[in-house]
Amino acid sequence: MIGRIWALALVTFKEGLRDRSLYGIFLFALFVLGLNVLVAGFFMRDLGKVTVDMNLSALSFAGLLLVFFIGINLMAKDIDKKTIHLVLSKPFSRGEYIWGKFTGLVMFVGATQLVLLVFSSATVAVVRWMYPNFFAGFSWGIFITAVFFVFLQHVLLCAIVVFFSSLTSSSFISLIFSLASYIVGITLEEVVFYLRTPTANEEVAGAEFLQRSLEVVTWLVPNFAAFDFKLEAAHGLALEFSHLGVTFGYACLYIMLLLILASVIFSRREFN
Amino acid sequence: MSKIKLSKISKTYKAGLFKKKVRALTDLSLSVDAGTVYGLIGPNGAGKSTTIRLLLNLSRPDRGTVRIDALPVHESLGAIGYLPENPYLYDHLTLKELLFFAGRATGLATSDIRQLMEHLTATVGLDHVRGKSLRTFSKGMRQRAGLCFALLHDPSLVILDEPMSGLDPLGRKMVCDLILSLKKQGKTIFFCSHILSDIERLCDRIAVLHQGQMVREFTPDEITELRQGKMDLETEFIDVVERNEVHA
Ligand SMILES: Nc1ncnc2c1ncn2[C@@H]1O[C@H](COP(=O)(O)OP(=O)(O)OP(=O)(O)O)[C@@H](O)[C@H]1O
Ligand SMILES: [Mg+2]
Numbered sequence: 001m002i003g004r005i006w007a008l009a010l011v012t013f014k015e016g017l018r019d020r021s022l023y024g025i026f027l028f029a030l031f032v033l034g035l036n037v038l039v040a041g042f043f044m045r046d047l048g049k050v051t052v053d054m055n056l057s058a059l060s061f062a063g064l065l066l067v068f069f070i071g072i073n074l075m076a077k078d079i080d081k082k083t084i085h086l087v088l089s090k091p092f093s094r095g096e097y098i099w100g101k102f103t104g105l106v107m108f109v110g111a112t113q114l115v116l117l118v119f120s121s122a123t124v125a126v127v128r129w130m131y132p133n134f135f136a137g138f139s140w141g142i143f144i145t146a147v148f149f150v151f152l153q154h155v156l157l158c159a160i161v162v163f164f165s166s167l168t169s170s171s172f173i174s175l176i177f178s179l180a181s182y183i184v185g186i187t188l189e190e191v192v193f194y195l196r197t198p199t200a201n202e203e204v205a206g207a208e209f210l211q212r213s214l215e216v217v218t219w220l221v222p223n224f225a226a227f228d229f230k231l232e233a234a235h236g237l238a239l240e241f242s243h244l245g246v247t248f249g250y251a252c253l254y255i256m257l258l259l260i261l262a263s264v265i266f267s268r269r270e271f272n
Numbered sequence: 273m274s275k276i277k278l279s280k281i282s283k284t285y286k287a288g289l290f291k292k293k294v295r296a297l298t299d300l301s302l303s304v305d306a307g308t309v310y311g312l313i314g315p316n317g318a319g320k321s322t323t324i325r326l327l328l329n330l331s332r333p334d335r336g337t338v339r340i341d342a343l344p345v346h347e348s349l350g351a352i353g354y355l356p357e358n359p360y361l362y363d364h365l366t367l368k369e370l371l372f373f374a375g376r377a378t379g380l381a382t383s384d385i386r387q388l389m390e391h392l393t394a395t396v397g398l399d400h401v402r403g404k405s406l407r408t409f410s411k412g413m414r415q416r417a418g419l420c421f422a423l424l425h426d427p428s429l430v431i432l433d434e435p436m437s438g439l440d441p442l443g444r445k446m447v448c449d450l451i452l453s454l455k456k457q458g459k460t461i462f463f464c465s466h467i468l469s470d471i472e473r474l475c476d477r478i479a480v481l482h483q484g485q486m487v488r489e490f491t492p493d494e495i496t497e498l499r500q501g502k503m504d505l506e507t508e509f510i511d512v513v514e515r516n517e518v519h520a
Contacts, residue, residue, distance in 0.1 A: 007376035011362060011369070018364035018405075081360045086421060089328050089354035090377040093346075271330045272285060272322075 004092055005100040012074050012104025013111070019070045022112070029062040029116050033123045040127045047134040049234040051127045055120045056146055056230045059113065063154040064182070066112055067105075068175060072161055074108070075101045076171030084271055095263035098162060102259060105158040113151050120147075137236030145244070146233035152251050153227035157182060159258040160222070166262040166269070184217070185224035192218060222254050275429055275460040276304040276327065281336035283322055283484075296322045297484040300336070304462055304477070306428075309455050311475035312464035315513060318481040320464040321357055324433050327462070328354055340429065350378065353427035357434045359418035363407040367398060367417055370406060371424055378425035385424070392420045396446060411438040419450070430454055432463035436470060448474060468505045472498050478505075480512055487516045 016022075036054045040047055078084045078101075087097065124143065128135045160181050164174040195211040226247050232239055283297040297319045304310045312320050325331040326338050329345040340348040361370055368389065375385030393399045396416040401409070409417060415438050422430065435451075436444045444467070451461055451474050465471055471478060478495060480488040488508070490498070497503045 003379060004377050007373050010376075011365065011373045014369065015362055015364050082356065082358075083360050083362060085325075085328075085330055085356045086354075086359060086361065086418070087377075088330060089349065089352065089356075089422075090374065090425075091350040092377065270332055272325065 001096060004090075004096050005103060008087065008092070008097065008100030009103035009107060012101055013107045016070050016074050016104070016108035017111070019073070021069050022066075025062055025065045025069070026112075026116075028065070029058050030119060032058040033119055036123055037126055040131065047127070047131050048136075048138055051124060052138065052143060052234045053230050055124055055143075056150060056233060059116055059120055059147060060150045060153070062116055063109060063113055063150060064157070066109055067154055067157045067161060068179060071105050071109065071158060072165070072171055072175050072178065074105060075162055075165040076169075076174045079165065079169045079271070080171050082271070088271065094267040094269075098166060098259055098263045098266055101165075102158060102162050105162065106155050109154045109158060110151065113147075113154070117147055139236050142229075142233050142236060142239060145239055146229040149227045149229050149244075149247065152248065153224055156222055156224070156227075156251050156255055159255040159262075163258045163262045166266040181221055182224060185221045187225075188214065188218055188221060189223055189225040223250075226250065273306050274303040275306040275308075275341065276302070276310075276462060277337075277339040277342075278302050278323070278326070279337050279339075281323075281326065281333045281338065283319075283326065283331065283333050295484055297326075297333075300481075300484065300486055302479060302486060302489075304460060306460050307455070307458050308476040309451060309461045309474050310463075311471040311478045312462070312481055313466070313468065313471055313478065313509060314464075314481035319484040320481055321433055322484075323481070324354075324431055324462075324464065327431055328352065348429075350425075351428045353422035353425065353430045355415075355418045355422040355432045355435055357437070359414060359421070361406045361409075361414060361417060361421070364405060366403050366405055367393065367409075367420070368402045370417065371420055374421045374424045380425060388424055388426075389420070392423060395450065396420055397443075412440060412443055415439055416443065419447070423450075423454075428459055430459055430461045430463075432461070434465055435463055436465055436467050444470065468509065472505045480509060482513050482516050483518060485516075488512045 033055065036051060036058075040051065078087065084097075088094075092100070121143075124138075128138065157178065161174060161178045164177045164181075165171075168174055168177075192211065192214050195214065229239065231237070279301050281297050281300040283295075285294040285296055286292070287294050300319075300323065312323065314320055322331065326333055327340065327345060329349065338345050341351065365373070371389045371393075372382075372385055375382075375388070380388070389402075390399070393402055396419055398413065398416050398420070401413070406414070406417060415435070419432075419435065422432070435447050439447065448470055451463070454461055472495070475495065476492060478490040479486055494503065498505050498508075
């Protein structure tokens with residue numbers, strides 16, 4: 001079983017790495033990082049914070065592009081183009097297929113993020129070397145932790161992509177639904193926060209009801225905002241270990257549930 | 273012993289936005305003995321590919337049972353080698369990587385995979401492009417690559433959906449020889465094709481499928497007559513299809 005999952009993961013990983021769009025995304029990320037070094041001199045006050053924030057944002061955005069442009073295709077195209085007929089004619093169970101694809105996706109996102117992290121760390125190191133005064137509060141530990149949680153966010157996103165791909169045969173529909181989950185997941189926390197404030201009760205009609213219904217949605221859509229530690233990394237604020245643990249556990253649980261659900265749905269599907 | 277046994281299979285597709293039902297197979301029963309070459313022929317849309325997808329658990333019948341080696345299909349996949357119609361392979365992989373995937377997925381050891389791969393790619397005439405990306409393959413080359421993918425793990429049941437399509441005359445001869453050599457090794461082969469001369473030459477049993485129903489099955493004696501030229505498969509085929517035409 002592990003052998004089959006690994007074989008499929010490897011194939012998926014290689015397919016991802018050889019996608020041409022990868023170069024584009026890498027160029028984009030490198031461009032942003034290069035820009036960071038060049039414009040560093042303009043931010044005389046919060047240079048350190050801006051650099052860290054810009055780096056994390058670049059990694060996060062590049063990861064999103066990787067998942068949405070290449071990752072989606074790695075599973076959805078299989079079904080779209082019927083390559084899956086070949087794969088499932090080998091003794092794969094449907095669950096093994098799901099786990100194999102997910103593992104391959106995670107390997108792909110992990111490897112590309114790792115390469116980007118090297119460039120990003122180099123950028124931070126260069127800017128820090130040029131303007132050491134602005135990096136008093138900076139800590140590599142917190143920076144790397146923040147990057148790890150950006151990665152965890154993308155792993156969760158991979159699980160969402162796999163889940164939606166298991167439901168539909170169209171890569172476009174998987175893309176739309178995954179994108180929607182992400183956007184809702186990243187903004188929901190703020191909206192709920194706002195609705196809880198006293199001003200919201202005056203400004204929004206039916207805020208109470210809206211708040212209740214949104215709380216239900218909060219339970220369905222993953223809270224992507226929880227993985228954002230840009231602020232802490234930028235200001236060098238210490239991270240609470242328990243908080244990190246809970247976030248990590250939340251992601252793992254969510255991923256497990258999504259994949260189990262996807263396996264169940266997938267076992268019932270027909271591929272005509 | 274029968275290798276494949278379909279009993280009273282019915283299958284409808286629900287196609288389109290409004291789930292309009294399309295009847296693909298009606299009460300189809302057939303059984304294939306171990307060690308025989310079984311040929312399925314029929315007009316376009318007769319339900320040949322549908323039948324084959326049922327054998328691989330890619331689709332499931334509405335009614336009836338499918339058994340391979342007396343087991344439900346999902347338990348017998350390890351014994352099957354399958355070539356889909358118009359195989360779409362992984363674009364960015366090389367042929368070698370694709371076959372290594374096939375080998376690992378079926379639990380072969382790396383050294384065995386290498387040996388089998390070299391032998392098989394030479395048989396189908398792709399040994400010079402093992403390291404090339406599958407994206408650069410022509411239609412016939414893909415078909416050959418698909419054959420390697422199906423046969424690598426030495427399956428006891430080989431299911432081929434139009435194996436000759438897109439092949440040049442040499443390629444067709446290669447597939448015919450391959451089928452005969454598989455038969456000699458005691459494998460069971462189930463395939464469909466529109467090239468009646470190949471069917472006639474290779475098969476121990478021939479069935480004609482039309483509008484989802486089996487309308488004729490040729491006995492071994494009749495097949496001998498076909499080969500001796502006492503009966504013509506093409507006229508028999510057209511005749512039986514026209515006689516069984518049901519106007520909906
Ligand atoms: N995915 C599908 N959705 C809906 N209907 C389908 C689907 N696949 C096949 N059908 C229908 O089922 C019937 C049988 O199709 P099938 O592909 O099995 O024919 P075939 O015998 O393989 O034909 P061909 O010789 O052209 O390959 C046809 O009427 C077809 O329209
Ligand atoms: Mg067909």
